[in-house]
Amino acid sequence: MSPADPDNPNEAARLTQELLDEGYTKNQVAKLLGRNASLVSQFFTKGKGASMVTALRQLVRAVRGGERDTEALAGIADQNIKRRTTKGGAKARVRGKDIIVSGTSMTGRAGRQAISTGASQLATVVHTTGANPAGRLAFTVRMKADQFTMSPGSEKDSAGLKRGYQPRPDGTEERAYGDSRNGGLEAAEWSQRVARHHGDVTEAVQEWLVETGRAVPDAAVEYLEVRGWVPRT
Numbered sequence: 001m002s003p004a005d006p007d008n009p010n011e012a013a014r015l016t017q018e019l020l021d022e023g024y025t026k027n028q029v030a031k032l033l034g035r036n037a038s039l040v041s042q043f044f045t046k047g048k049g050a051s052m053v054t055a056l057r058q059l060v061r062a063v064r065g066g067e068r069d070t071e072a073l074a075g076i077a078d079q080n081i082k083r084r085t086t087k088g089g090a091k092a093r094v095r096g097k098d099i100i101v102s103g104t105s106m107t108g109r110a111g112r113q114a115i116s117t118g119a120s121q122l123a124t125v126v127h128t129t130g131a132n133p134a135g136r137l138a139f140t141v142r143m144k145a146d147q148f149t150m151s152p153g154s155e156k157d158s159a160g161l162k163r164g165y166q167p168r169p170d171g172t173e174e175r176a177y178g179d180s181r182n183g184g185l186e187a188a189e190w191s192q193r194v195a196r197h198h199g200d201v202t203e204a205v206q207e208w209l210v211e212t213g214r215a216v217p218d219a220a221v222e223y224l225e226v227r228g229w230v231p232r233t
Contacts, residue, residue: 009043011050012048015059015060019059022064028070031070031120031123032077033055034081056077058076062076074123074124078127106227106229107225108124109226110201110224110225112223119224122224123194125137125227126228127191130187130189130190130192130228133188135186135230136178136184136228137228138184138226139176139225139226140175140223140227141174141209142221142224143173143175143221144172144173144220144222147218149213152173152175172222172223202221206219209221
């Protein structure tokens with residue numbers, strides 16, 4: 001794609017500039033859109049962003065109206081981004097390789113590198129699911145085995161799960177929390193938790209593990225998977 005004309009920016013770049021003028025950074029705009037800062041920069045340098053125009057327009061309108069809550073703004077953006085579909089009509093993978101959207105469910109995964117920066121891309125799963133009052137979440141957490149305080153498979157650790165952990169050769173274990181078989185965790189509550197940590201999902205999960213007596217105070221999550229869904233009625 002040829003470079004964009006800096007003297008004649010496209011609509012995505014123009015709207016983004018309005019948000020920048022309101023005090024936001026490109027990185028913050030990217031987080032609101034559920035994308036990375038590199039793509040936002042390409043609105044200006046490569047003329048990309050056509051699929052983001054409606055979301056950006058609504059964000060500008062909300063910010064001008066006084067809205068500053070990042071969770072609310074992210075929800076507004078998410079509702080106005082048209083999802084790509086596969087040839088079969090299913091929703092395609094979006095928001096990068098670590099987020100998968102399928103029907104009314106979403107799954108996000110974060111490895112060690114993303115974990116170290118807060119796994120903020122997983123906030124999309126949490127907030128989007130939490131926007132529905134019936135939304136539910138489940139987590140898979142991997143840590144060093146000695147950082148968990150409860151025995152593998154303990155009912156107190158993962159109630160209702162017979163196989164809520166997985167021993168691994170590297171000395172870590174995976175534990176599952178909030179599986180759909182036991183109703184999941186309330187997504188709206190988790191959305192508030194993550195918002196309190198400014199989108200840092202890693203920090204929110206680590207706090208919850210310690211707070212509920214499942215992990216030692218200095219526990220460090222090494223891998224995190226978040227699954228969000230809305231139960232069928």
